[in-house]
Amino acid sequence: MANEYENHRPDTDITVTWTVLIFASTAVFLVGITMGAVEVLWLGKRFKSKSFSIKILYKMGFYLLFMLVINLITYPIAASIELGDSVLSEGVWEKFSHYIVSLTFLSTMVSLAFSIFVSLLYSGFSEHLGHNVLLNFFSGKYHQPKNESRVFMFLDMQSSTSLAEQLGHTVYFRFLSDYYNQLSNAIIQYEGEVYQYVGDEIVITWKKEDGLNHANCIRCFYAMKQSLTKKASYFEKTYGVQPAFRAGLHLGEVTTGEIGALKKEIFFTGDVLNVTARIQKLCKKFDEELIVSDDLVNQLTKTKDISFTSLGTMDIEGRAADIALYVPKIKS
The missing domain is CATH 3.30.70.1230 (Nucleotide cyclase, GGDEF domain)
Structure with a gap:
């Protein structure tokens, strides 16, 4: 979603600035805390009695949907910071409309899905074998x-x-x-x-x-x-x-x-x-x-x-x- 160097796809990608970086870092921290709290306080207990495969499948679906919503919320905010315009401006939403049908969006979701799957797989094996x-x-x-x-x-x-x-x-x-x-x-x-x-x-x-x-x-x-x-x-x-x-x-x-x-x-x-x-x-x-x-x-x-x-x-x-x-x- 954000490029550190020259932005070759300005119609979809966010160019990194210090303000964008601070926003992204804060968002990642808050999302991590939220996901951890959801896992410990609700999701982990809800599927405790389910089989290993069903547990992975349901959690995968939940977290992927959760990250999709977060992605769709944070992108317009990051775009408004980059463009120095209101989040409701026409320029921000035009860029957003290009983003959701782009390879950047698809690659972001595929990367998230893989990361979530590997994390859940490791967590599941760790739970069955014992912590550490x-x-x-x-x-x-x-x-x-x-x-x-x-x-x-x-x-x-x-x-x-x-x-x-x-x-x-x-x-x-x-x-x-x-x-x-x-x-x-x-x-x-x-x-x-x-x-x-x-x-x-x-x-x-x-x-x-x-x-x-x-x-x-x-x-x-x-x-x-x-x-x-x-x-x-x-x-x-x-x-x-x-x-x-x-x-x-x-x-x-x-x-x-x-x-x-x-x-x-x-x-x-x-x-x-x-x-x-x-x-x-x-x-x-x-x-x-x-x-x-x-x-x-x-x-x-x-x-x-x-x-x-x-x-x-x-x-x-x-x-x-x-x-x-x-x-x-x-x-x-």
Whole structure:
């Protein structure tokens, strides 16, 4: 629509000036913010239950129509800036009439359609594989195994066995889907990554700096709890139960790499996973919702709104040395 150099098609193309550039940059920024808000607040939720292909098709149509409308609105404004005339002037609308039947308009829409399709395709694959996983595959970050420090949370639903028996496997599947959907926003907000769904258990991980920063790993737990509390009436009405969970948090070294012959995935191995699982199982013994290790507590930046109560040291199965455990609490 705009040319940086000499304008060879002045009847359809906009010649770039500083004023036009500022207008175009502002328009692109506002359109990006609007599209992001629409995706997060409405469109993403509306097609959440649709198949991958249907989701791409519907979103493609919506965003292409949206960009067509934006294109038809912004072009006359840019033309009026270029010509130094009113947006309602005859010269502006004559140029606009030439534009909408030109190759410039067609090439702009084809370019937009391709960009939207690629973006939706990447977003869809990323959603199915997990945030950052697809990027890691493309970049080859874990093609060769590497050692790194990570925070892990093992989060297990309470009374899941009896609940599955009570609801039946079909209804229980829908229940799990609703349950995990309620946890997802908090995980994204506090920079976590879902490593595995194992039945009613979810394993969440953070890079060390992301998990420790502002106690994200601990705040994520309470944000997930709050999200479920807000939907308590829905779960009670739909399934006759309010879901609750317990979790263990631990920090340690893992070896990370791609694994699998028929299906590739990013895989973590190390003592930290076994210890975290054992810590989570101790929640029932101590009747606590969340227990964290001293390895994690000692590296957290202390904050005024989080306190820790010691549970003493425990002999963790599979670990030679005892480990000190704590119960974190966020002050209201």
